[in-house]
Amino acid sequence: MSHYKAPLADMRFALFDVIGAEAAFERMGFADATRDVLDAVLEEGARFNETVLAPLNAVGDREGCRLDLATGEVTTPPGFKQAYAQYVDGGWSGLTAPAEFGGQGMPHAAGVPLKEMIDAANLAWGNFPLLSHGATEALLHHGEAWQQERFLKPLVDGRWTGTMCLTEPHCGTDLGLLRTRAEPLGDGRYAITGTKIFITAGEHDFTDNILHLVLAKLPDAPAGSRGISLFIVPKMRVDEDGTLGERNAVRCGSLEHKMGIHGSATCVLNFDGAEGFLVGQPHKGLVAMFTMMNTARLAVGLQGLGLSDRAYQNALAYSRDRLQMRALSGPKFPDKPADPIIVHPDVRRMLLTCKALVEGGRAMGYHAALQVDLAHHAPEAAEREQADALLGFMTPIVKACLTEWGVECTYHALQCYGGHGYIAEHGMEQLARDARITTLYEGTTGIQALDLLGRKVLQQQGAGLKLMLGLIEAFCETPDLPAPAQAFVAPLRAKLAEWQQLTLRIGQRAAADPEEVGAAAHDYLMYSGYVCLAYWWARSVAAAEASSHPEALKAAKRETARFYFRRVLPRTLMHAAAIDAGAATLMALDADAFD
Known part of the structure; x- marks a missing residue:
C-alpha cells in the first residue's frame, strides 16, 4: 500500500516564494487570505487528506462502485460517503466560493494546494466534488438570479454535487453531432431526452441531489455546435423554496468498467x-460549458501533479531502503550487506526526473491558478485582460503536460520498485493506472495541443504566447539576479528565440497546408511545456536564493534545476525536429495502406 504525506514545505515555497501569492491576494482585496490563514488551511487540509482520504485510496480501487440495476442507484466504496461528510463539515466544499452564496470567499489559487492534496491522497474520491466546482463557476457566470438562489447555494455548501454531461455514445470532442433534445414545455421548463456517457459522479450516495449540467439542442437549433444549449437537470425535482420533490426522469443505466479510478x-x-x-x-x-471545462482542465492538470508527487514520495522512500548491489565507485554503506538503490545513477535519473517535473510543475500550475484570480479581481482592467489571455494560453499546457508527466512519473516510480512495483500490495501500479485517465478526460492531449497551437497561437495571433515570452524575458533582465539563477539566463534566451522561430515556421507552412497545424500540434505543446518549466525552475532558484530558507533547500533547488536544464530540457530538440519534419511524414501513407 502506498502512503501520502502532503508536501507542505514545497507547497508553501511555490505559493509564497515563487509566485508571490500573499502580496497578490492583498492587492486584489482578499483581506482574509493572509499567510497565517493560508498556513492554517494547508495544515488542516493535510491532516484531512493524510488521515481520512489517503487510507481509502486502495479501498476504492479494490471495492469500486456498485450499481443496483433495479433502482438505478450507486453505492460508493466503504468509507467514501463518510469521508465526504467530513469534507463538507470542514467547510472545504465552499473554500473558494463567494461569501454571498455561502462560501468562504478565498481566492482560487488558495484552494489549489488542497486540490493537489486530494488528488494525491485519493484521486477517485476527488472526482466526486471535482465537477461541483465547475458547475458552481458556470452558474456564477451564466445562471439567472433565481437559479443561483435555488441551485448554487446547495452546491457551495456541499449538500448537492454537480456533473458535466457532454459526451454521447456517437460523439465526444465533436459536440456538433450530439442528439440530446430539449423540448420547451411553455412555462420556462424543458423536457430533456437523450443519453450521455462517461459522466463522472453521475450517480452516487454522497448527497440527496445531483445537478446535471447537460448540453442539448432545442427544436429550432442551428446545425452543428452553434446550436447547442445548456440546461440544469436535477436528479430530484426542486421546488421554488428549495424543497426536494419527486425523482426526475434521469437514471444511471450502467457503470463503466475502467482501467483505473475504480472508486469513481x-x-x-x-x-x-x-x-x-x-x-x-x-x-x-x-x-x-467552456467556463466549466476550462476550470476542469486546470483541475485535471493538478490530478497529474498530485499523482506524480505521491508516486515520487513512495519511490524515494523505497530507494532509500532497498538494498541491492554496490555503487559502481565503491561501497557507500560498508556496514550493510549492499547499498540502497538510491546510490545507482539510473535510479537517480528516474527520481530526479520525477522531482524536477513535480516541483517545477507545481510552480507552473499554481501560477496558472493565480491568473484565474487576477482575471477577475486585479485592480486594473489591462491586468485583468492580460491575466485572462495568459490563462487561456497556459490552460492547455498545464492540463496536457502535468498529466503526461503524471504518466511518466508514476511509471518511473513503479520502475524504481522493480518487480515489486508490479505487485498490487505496494500500490504503485494503482497510481500508474489511475494516472492514465488524466491525459484523456476533459479533452485529450491531442485536443489540448490543437487548442494551444490552432486557437491560442495562430487564431489569436499569439496573444498569450507573447505574454509568456515577455515574462521569461523580464526574468532574464532582472537586475541583481542571484548568481546561481544567472546561469540559466543564456539557455532561456536561446529557447525564447527558438520558440519564436519555430512558431513562425509553423505559421508559414500552415498557410500553404492546414494539415501542418495538426501535424505539429502535439510536439509544439510539449516543446512549450518544457520551455515554460525551464522558466519556472530558473525562477525557483532565484526565489530560493533570495529567501531565508536553509541552505539545504537552496542547494536542492539549484541541483534539481541544473539536472532539468541539462537532462530534461534537451527533449525540446526532439520535438523541434519532429515539427520541422512537416505534415508529409504523417499524411503521405494512404489510409488503406495501414494494415
Whole structure:
C-alpha cells in the first residue's frame, strides 16, 4: 500500500516564494487570505487528506462502485460517503466560493494546494466534488438570479454535487453531432431526452441531489455546435423554496468498467423527458460549458501533479531502503550487506526526473491558478485582460503536460520498485493506472495541443504566447539576479528565440497546408511545456536564493534545476525536429495502406 504525506514545505515555497501569492491576494482585496490563514488551511487540509482520504485510496480501487440495476442507484466504496461528510463539515466544499452564496470567499489559487492534496491522497474520491466546482463557476457566470438562489447555494455548501454531461455514445470532442433534445414545455421548463456517457459522479450516495449540467439542442437549433444549449437537470425535482420533490426522469443505466479510478462512478445517464432549465441564452451553451471545462482542465492538470508527487514520495522512500548491489565507485554503506538503490545513477535519473517535473510543475500550475484570480479581481482592467489571455494560453499546457508527466512519473516510480512495483500490495501500479485517465478526460492531449497551437497561437495571433515570452524575458533582465539563477539566463534566451522561430515556421507552412497545424500540434505543446518549466525552475532558484530558507533547500533547488536544464530540457530538440519534419511524414501513407 502506498502512503501520502502532503508536501507542505514545497507547497508553501511555490505559493509564497515563487509566485508571490500573499502580496497578490492583498492587492486584489482578499483581506482574509493572509499567510497565517493560508498556513492554517494547508495544515488542516493535510491532516484531512493524510488521515481520512489517503487510507481509502486502495479501498476504492479494490471495492469500486456498485450499481443496483433495479433502482438505478450507486453505492460508493466503504468509507467514501463518510469521508465526504467530513469534507463538507470542514467547510472545504465552499473554500473558494463567494461569501454571498455561502462560501468562504478565498481566492482560487488558495484552494489549489488542497486540490493537489486530494488528488494525491485519493484521486477517485476527488472526482466526486471535482465537477461541483465547475458547475458552481458556470452558474456564477451564466445562471439567472433565481437559479443561483435555488441551485448554487446547495452546491457551495456541499449538500448537492454537480456533473458535466457532454459526451454521447456517437460523439465526444465533436459536440456538433450530439442528439440530446430539449423540448420547451411553455412555462420556462424543458423536457430533456437523450443519453450521455462517461459522466463522472453521475450517480452516487454522497448527497440527496445531483445537478446535471447537460448540453442539448432545442427544436429550432442551428446545425452543428452553434446550436447547442445548456440546461440544469436535477436528479430530484426542486421546488421554488428549495424543497426536494419527486425523482426526475434521469437514471444511471450502467457503470463503466475502467482501467483505473475504480472508486469513481463513471456513468451512462439516460434522460427520458427529464425536467430541465435553460442556463444562459438559447444556442449559446458552449460558452457556459467552456467556463466549466476550462476550470476542469486546470483541475485535471493538478490530478497529474498530485499523482506524480505521491508516486515520487513512495519511490524515494523505497530507494532509500532497498538494498541491492554496490555503487559502481565503491561501497557507500560498508556496514550493510549492499547499498540502497538510491546510490545507482539510473535510479537517480528516474527520481530526479520525477522531482524536477513535480516541483517545477507545481510552480507552473499554481501560477496558472493565480491568473484565474487576477482575471477577475486585479485592480486594473489591462491586468485583468492580460491575466485572462495568459490563462487561456497556459490552460492547455498545464492540463496536457502535468498529466503526461503524471504518466511518466508514476511509471518511473513503479520502475524504481522493480518487480515489486508490479505487485498490487505496494500500490504503485494503482497510481500508474489511475494516472492514465488524466491525459484523456476533459479533452485529450491531442485536443489540448490543437487548442494551444490552432486557437491560442495562430487564431489569436499569439496573444498569450507573447505574454509568456515577455515574462521569461523580464526574468532574464532582472537586475541583481542571484548568481546561481544567472546561469540559466543564456539557455532561456536561446529557447525564447527558438520558440519564436519555430512558431513562425509553423505559421508559414500552415498557410500553404492546414494539415501542418495538426501535424505539429502535439510536439509544439510539449516543446512549450518544457520551455515554460525551464522558466519556472530558473525562477525557483532565484526565489530560493533570495529567501531565508536553509541552505539545504537552496542547494536542492539549484541541483534539481541544473539536472532539468541539462537532462530534461534537451527533449525540446526532439520535438523541434519532429515539427520541422512537416505534415508529409504523417499524411503521405494512404489510409488503406495501414494494415
